[in-house]
Amino acid sequence: xxxxxxxxxxxxxxxxxxxxxxxxxxxxxxxxxxxxxxxxxxxxxxxxxxxxxxxxxxxxxxxxxxxxxxxxxxxxxxxxxxxxxxxxxxxxxxxxxxxxxxxxxxxxxxxxxxxxxxxxxxxxxxxxxxxxxxxxxxxxxxxxxxxxxxxxxxxxxxxxxxxxxxxxxxxxxxxxxxxxxxxxxxxxxxxxxxxxxxxxxxxxxxxxxxxxxxxxxxxxxxxxxxxxxxxxxxxxxxxxxxxxxxxxxxxxxxxxxxxxxxxxxxxxxxxxxxxxxxxxxxxxxxxxxxxxxxxxxxxxxxxxxxxxxxxxxxxxxxxxxxxx
Numbered sequence: 001x002x003x004x005x006x007x008x009x010x011x012x013x014x015x016x017x018x019x020x021x022x023x024x025x026x027x028x029x030x031x032x033x034x035x036x037x038x039x040x041x042x043x044x045x046x047x048x049x050x051x052x053x054x055x056x057x058x059x060x061x062x063x064x065x066x067x068x069x070x071x072x073x074x075x076x077x078x079x080x081x082x083x084x085x086x087x088x089x090x091x092x093x094x095x096x097x098x099x100x101x102x103x104x105x106x107x108x109x110x111x112x113x114x115x116x117x118x119x120x121x122x123x124x125x126x127x128x129x130x131x132x133x134x135x136x137x138x139x140x141x142x143x144x145x146x147x148x149x150x151x152x153x154x155x156x157x158x159x160x161x162x163x164x165x166x167x168x169x170x171x172x173x174x175x176x177x178x179x180x181x182x183x184x185x186x187x188x189x190x191x192x193x194x195x196x197x198x199x200x201x202x203x204x205x206x207x208x209x210x211x212x213x214x215x216x217x218x219x220x221x222x223x224x225x226x227x228x229x230x231x232x233x234x235x236x237x238x239x240x241x242x243x244x245x246x247x248x249x250x251x252x253x254x255x256x257x258x259x260x261x262x263x264x265x266x267x268x269x270x271x272x273x274x275x276x277x278x279x280x281x282x283x284x285x286x287x288x289x290x291x292x293x294x295x296x297x298x299x300x301x302x303x304x305x306x307x308x309x310x311x312x313x314x315x316x317x318x319x320x321x322x323x324x
Contacts, residue, residue, distance in 0.1 A: 043238065043239045043242060044239060044242050044243045044246060045091070045237075045239035045240050045242070045243045046069040046070055046071070046243070047063070047070045047071070047091045047092055047240065047243050047244065047247065048070070048071045048073075048089075048090050048091050048092075049063060049070060049071065049072045049073070049090060049091065049092045049093070049094070050072075050073050050075065050080070050081065050084050050090045050092075050093045050094065051072060051073070051074055051075075051093075051094035052074070052075060052076070052077065052078060052081055052094060052095075052228070052278075053074050053075065053076050053277060053278020053279070054190070054277070054278050054279060055118045055121070055189075055190070055227075055228070055292050055294055056094045056117055056118055056227075056228040057072075057074050057094075057276075057277045057278055057279075058269065058277055058279070058285065058292075058294060059094075059117040059118065059228075059251055059254075059255065059294050059296060060072055060094065060117075060251070061254060061268050061269070061271070061272055061277075062247070062250040062251055062253075062254045063247055063250075063251075064272045064276070065271055065272065066271070070247070073090075074276060074277065074278060076278060078095070078096060078099060081093060081094075081095045081096075081099070082095075082099060082103070085099070085100060085103050085108075085109040085111055085231065086103065086108055086109055088109075088110055088111070088233065091232065091233075091236070091240050091243075091244070092114070092230055092231065092232050092240075092244055093111060093230075093231045094117060094228050094229070094230055094231070095111075095228065095229065095231055096146065096227065096228060096229075097113065097116065097226040097227065097228065097229040097306065097309065097310075098146060098309070098310065098312075098313050100113060100229060100231045101113060101306075101310055101313075101315060101318055101321050102313060102315065104321040105315055105320075105321060109231075110233050110234055110235065111231035111232060111233055111234070112231060112232065112233075112234045112321050112322055112323050113229045113230075113231055113299040113306070113318075113321060113322045113323065114229070114230045114231060114232045114244060114248065114298070114299060114322075114323045115229060115230050115248055115296055115297060115298045115299050115323075116226040116227075116228070116229045116230075116295075116296070116297050116299060116302055116305075116306070117228050117229060117230055117251070117294065117295075117296055118226075118227040118228040118292070118293060118294050118295075119213075119224040119225065119226060119227055119293040119294075119295060120150065120212065120213045120216060120224050120225045120226075120227060120293060121188050121189040121213070121227070121291060121292050121293050122147060122150060122151070122186060122187070122188050122212035122213070123186075123187060123188070123189070123192055123208045123210065123211055123212060123291065124158070124184065124185070124186055124187075124208065124209050124210035124212065125177065125184070125185060125186075125187050125192055125195065125196065125206050125207065125208055125209065126183060126184040126185075126206065126207065126209045127177070127180070127183040127184070127204065127205065127206060128205045128206075128207070130183040130184045130209075131184075131209060132158050132159055132160040132161070132162060132184065132209065132210065133159045133160070133161055134161070134162075135161060135162075135163075136162060136163065136182075136183070136184070137162065137163045137164075137165050137182055138160070138162035138163065138164055138165065138182065138184050138185060138186070139165055139167060139172070139173040139176040139177065139181075139182045139184070139185035139186070140164055140165065140166050140167070140173065140185065140186040141166065141167050141168065141169055141170045141172065141173050141186065141187075142166075143166035146227070147186060147188070148166070149312045149313075150212060150216060150225065150312075151164075151186060151212070153216065153219055153220070153312070154212055154215035154216055154218075154219055157215050157218055157219050158210050158215055162184065165182070170187055170188055170191045171191070173185040173186065173187055174187070174191060174194075174195045174198075177195060177199065177204075177206060178195065178198060178199055178202065178204065180204070184209070186212075189288040189291045189292045189293075190279060190280065190284050190285055190287075190288035190292060192208070192288065192291070193284050193287045193288035193291075194280050194284050194288075197284065197287070213225075213293070220308050221308075222304065222305045222308040222309070223305060224293060224305065225305065225308070225309040226302065226305060226306050226309055229299065230244070230248070232244050232323065248296060248298070251296045252296045254268075255294060255295060255296055258289065258294075259289075262286060262289065263286075265282065265285055265286045265289055266282040266283065266285075266286050267282075269282035269285055270282050298323075299322040299323055300322060300323065300324055303318065303319070303322065306318055306322070
């Protein structure tokens, strides 16, 4: 708050009654100046938030701890997320950025993108001695969805000559690698770290042979591509908007503390519970954390990265659908 200048008058021989009246006037002026300078308490509202399980839910830990008044509902998959973006029953919804923006652009959702919570976390993992420039099959997931669109963008830069075989989910890619049906596959964190750890117990050595995000940066010039974002209603009331703003700052501070103190990752996850978050364990998250790319960034500050990503979905102008 800026410094306030309040004039002080010398009343001299003015009688006591008039002096008291002048003091009241000055007090009223001072209060008015304070109000104009934003010193009133900002109204906040408890939030009802919907999020998919996994990395996006981890970003919302500050809203899920014991003393939080917010209601956070964690669900598997995107079917419920998609339906609720249309229905509008939640104050805020964490959703795949492409899903939320596409629904908004088609007029099917009143939610706009407030900020990005998770970024690209795709990697190529392979058995010992296996590479992308060798002939043979490769297991992938996410056909006609984000993983395939990203992979199609970067695979030439990685020199891949592999025959691509798509499966329903990253868990199916894991199965192919653990059964040695295939020796190379596309995976996402934290499933990747869990797969490498499980393979080790079976005497199988798996390792990361390509960072897809680095290739994306090389090909597109964008640092990374957004995955999950926090969406709010375009016409949300001020109390909700103020709360979202405050919570987002909490999330940023929480993630910064996780990055600076890896040991806090385990305690933070365990406070809420791995099962509720929809993850394998706190230990796996600690192992995978640096590659998960969980970072809270306001949409208005990442507009170029979001636009480069949405170009893949034929959306040429996102500006109308992000919070300013």
